[in-house]
Amino acid sequence: MKPFLISSAALCGLALAGCGTPGAPQPPSLRLPKPVSDLQAIRKGDDVYLRWTVPTKTSDNATIRSGGFGDTRICRGFVTEQPDTCRDIAANIATKADSAGAQTAVDHITDRLGGNRDFLSYTVKVNNDNGRNAGPSNAVIVFVAPSLPAPAELKAQLNAKEIDLTWQGYELPSSANLKAQYFYRVKRSLKDPDSRRLVETTIAELPAVPGASSYSDHSFAWEKTYEYRVCGLTRVISGDGKTLAEFEGQDSPVATVAAHDIFPPPVPAGLQAVYSSVGSQRFVDLTWSTDLENDFAGYNVYRSEGNGAESKINADIVKTPAYRDNDVAPGKTYVYRVTAVDAHGNESARSEPANEKVPE
Numbered sequence: 001m002k003p004f005l006i007s008s009a010a011l012c013g014l015a016l017a018g019c020g021t022p023g024a025p026q027p028p029s030l031r032l033p034k035p036v037s038d039l040q041a042i043r044k045g046d047d048v049y050l051r052w053t054v055p056t057k058t059s060d061n062a063t064i065r066s067g068g069f070g071d072t073r074i075c076r077g078f079v080t081e082q083p084d085t086c087r088d089i090a091a092n093i094a095t096k097a098d099s100a101g102a103q104t105a106v107d108h109i110t111d112r113l114g115g116n117r118d119f120l121s122y123t124v125k126v127n128n129d130n131g132r133n134a135g136p137s138n139a140v141i142v143f144v145a146p147s148l149p150a151p152a153e154l155k156a157q158l159n160a161k162e163i164d165l166t167w168q169g170y171e172l173p174s175s176a177n178l179k180a181q182y183f184y185r186v187k188r189s190l191k192d193p194d195s196r197r198l199v200e201t202t203i204a205e206l207p208a209v210p211g212a213s214s215y216s217d218h219s220f221a222w223e224k225t226y227e228y229r230v231c232g233l234t235r236v237i238s239g240d241g242k243t244l245a246e247f248e249g250q251d252s253p254v255a256t257v258a259a260h261d262i263f264p265p266p267v268p269a270g271l272q273a274v275y276s277s278v279g280s281q282r283f284v285d286l287t288w289s290t291d292l293e294n295d296f297a298g299y300n301v302y303r304s305e306g307n308g309a310e311s312k313i314n315a316d317i318v319k320t321p322a323y324r325d326n327d328v329a330p331g332k333t334y335v336y337r338v339t340a341v342d343a344h345g346n347e348s349a350r351s352e353p354a355n356e357k358v359p360e
Contacts, residue, residue: 033134072092158258269288
């Protein structure tokens with residue numbers, strides 16, 4: 001019998017795996033950086049702070065090699081669409097990511113405020129080393145209502161119960177098209193002793209008025225150092241009263257206060273002295289009004305005989321507004337005064353006197 005022969009073509013028909021025709025050749029990568037998708041914009045005064053993440057992959061998902069970037073073009077316009085070309089170039093900057101992979105830029109827009117424009121839009125285009133890109137980023141919008149100038153002459157005065165801030169404001173700006181409300185934002189920083197950094201918080205927002213303004217900070221703590229700043233706040237309002245956007249103006253100069261407590265408590269009032277006895281024991285009971293200070297520590301009691309010198313008669317500080325003097329003698333008249341003491345050792349002036357005679 002003759003051997004049964006099968007052609008190679010037939011074998012490919014029977015064994016489909018591994019006998020396919022070569023695929024179509026793939027075009028070389030254009031090495032276009034992927035478009036930025038996380039562009040952000042924050043306005044502060046007449047500056048717009050832009051931030052985005054520098055792409056690490058090309059549009060065909062290849063890793064961008066070292067030196068594969070050209071510059072980044074920041075495009076500024078008056079429409080929200082993403083144009084194929086930049087009609088208003090804010091800047092061309094070298095593409096360079098920080099340790100977090102982000103890049104930042106600042107656009108000064110003083111000469112673009114006013115007129116009949118309501119907002120600016122921004123996009124960025126990241127070019128490769130051949131000056132080509134895969135298109136613009138997401139668009140972000142910044143409203144162009146005027147900002148309040150930084151308040152002048154900020155002063156801070158420490159008092160017994162508050163820190164009083166005063167500053168000078170300017171005339172409120174006007175906008176041709178946008179409806180805006182203006183406020184002053186009061187910010188306070190406390191130096192963190194562990195990290196040595198300033199931790200800033202907003203403690204108040206007040207309607208902005210021209211001329212003198214003030215605010216009293218009652219929430220501070222003694223024996224700490226604070227820095228205060230005041231800035232304007234512009235709130236852009238829609239026709240139906242909704243907030244469209246808000247942004248701060250530039251900060252005022254810093255006012256620093258070391259809140260060291262040198263203020264004594266109020267003088268105790270209503271002191272009364274009443275003689276009493278139990279058997280052979282004689283004593284004078286003293287009562288007076290309660291001190292309601294937050295940092296109250298206690299009282300001291302002072303006594304004199306007639307016109308003699310006063311001396312403190314309590315060994316330990318008195319925690320309640322009452323005291324019993326057990327060291328009295330028959331026939332003598334005693335004059336009493338009390339003082340209040342706070343947690344930082346500040347002592348008030350002495351109260352009005354209360355006199356009491358011990359019977360013979």
